[in-house]
Amino acid sequence: MVLLTRKIEFSASHRYNNPALSAEENQRIFGKCNNPHGHGHNYTLEVTVAGEPDPVTGMVVDLADLKKLLEQEVMRRMDHRHLNFEVPELAGQIPTCENVARVIWNLLEPKIPQGRLHRVRLYESPDLFADCYRNGVGRNGGAS
Amino acid sequence: MTATLGIGAVGELKIELGRRYRFAASHRLHSAQMSDAENARIYGKCNNACGHGHNYTVEISVSGDVDPATGMIANLADLDSFVQREVIEPFDHRSLNEEVDAFRAAVPTTENLCVEIYRRLRAFPLAKLERVRVEETSNNSFEYPGDGPVSGSDGAQ
Numbered sequence: 001m002v003l004l005t006r007k008i009e010f011s012a013s014h015r016y017n018n019p020a021l022s023a024e025e026n027q028r029i030f031g032k033c034n035n036p037h038g039h040g041h042n043y044t045l046e047v048t049v050a051g052e053p054d055p056v057t058g059m060v061v062d063l064a065d066l067k068k069l070l071e072q073e074v075m076r077r078m079d080h081r082h083l084n085f086e087v088p089e090l091a092g093q094i095p096t097c098e099n100v101a102r103v104i105w106n107l108l109e110p111k112i113p114q115g116r117l118h119r120v121r122l123y124e125s126p127d128l129f130a131d132c133y134r135n136g137v138g139r140n141g142g143a144s
Numbered sequence: 145m146t147a148t149l150g151i152g153a154v155g156e157l158k159i160e161l162g163r164r165y166r167f168a169a170s171h172r173l174h175s176a177q178m179s180d181a182e183n184a185r186i187y188g189k190c191n192n193a194c195g196h197g198h199n200y201t202v203e204i205s206v207s208g209d210v211d212p213a214t215g216m217i218a219n220l221a222d223l224d225s226f227v228q229r230e231v232i233e234p235f236d237h238r239s240l241n242e243e244v245d246a247f248r249a250a251v252p253t254t255e256n257l258c259v260e261i262y263r264r265l266r267a268f269p270l271a272k273l274e275r276v277r278v279e280e281t282s283n284n285s286f287e288y289p290g291d292g293p294v295s296g297s298d299g300a301q
Contacts (some may be wrong), residue, residue, distance in 0.1 A: 018213055030216055031221060094215030098159050102210070105157065127164040128220070129204065135158040 010079035013040035051115025101130040167236035170197035206271035258288040
């Protein structure tokens with residue numbers, strides 16, 4: 001099995017606020033991320049697909065197809081958007097790195113054209129990221 | 145809200161939070177169990193008597209249920225303050241050989257450093273520590289997923 005990773009970058013704004021909590025609670029839990037007008041990040045997304053290289057093309061997945069899928073599912077939905085208001089898949093959720101990574105996983109997994117989705121890694125900044133993968137499938141690919 | 149993510153059953157979606165920290169420290173690779181000549185042969189420049197230093201980057205991953213109320217596996221402020229207290233404060237701008245008890249006996253290679261950092265951080269009460277990865281330089285990195293023996297007790301010494 002071979003892993004292939006494609007990286008894209010998008011920029012988006014968000015705010016952490018749970019309407020079920022008081023203003024004070026929100027401020028205590030989310031700190032600066034609770035600022036009423038929101039803030040933004042340059043996100044980096046790494047999408048890893050696992051599979052056997054096709055004997056004819058030598059590819060795990062055609063990168064052009066993967067690129068198109070990422071454009072359609074992630075860039076169009078999230079790039080230069082406000083994650084709280086403009087991404088229906090995130091409605092009712094706090095748009096943390098964990099939740100955005102999971103939404104991206106759910107958008108991509110059924111549509112991977114060849115091979116299977118192995119890992120989604122979403123960087124909110126170079127020092128903060130979330131990984132999403134299927135439990136029981138070792139993070140290096142094999143069953144664990 | 146989507147359902148809370150469980151961990152355990154095969155095939156379930158698993159989410160980990162990754163975070164990077166930095167500290168600078170000095171060390172010297174020298175084993176009391178070898179002769180000076182052997183130390184010099186094995187460790188080369190890293191055996192120089194007065195030591196040297198690195199800018200270390202520590203990357204940790206933690207897993208757990210994503211709390212639907214916060215969208216978080218663990219609050220970053222809690223994780224950061226724990227790592228600050230257990231690793232950054234005791235290691236930053238220190239001599240690993242002279243100022244960290246674990247390296248009075250063990251050689252402070254970055255392999256051993258990974259295990260020591262894992263030992264200190266596995267006590268984090270709000271999420272499960274999955275692994276520790278340390279970059280000694282931008283070219284050398286080491287990773288410990290906690291699957292081997294970790295001596296000593298949890299928490300800071």
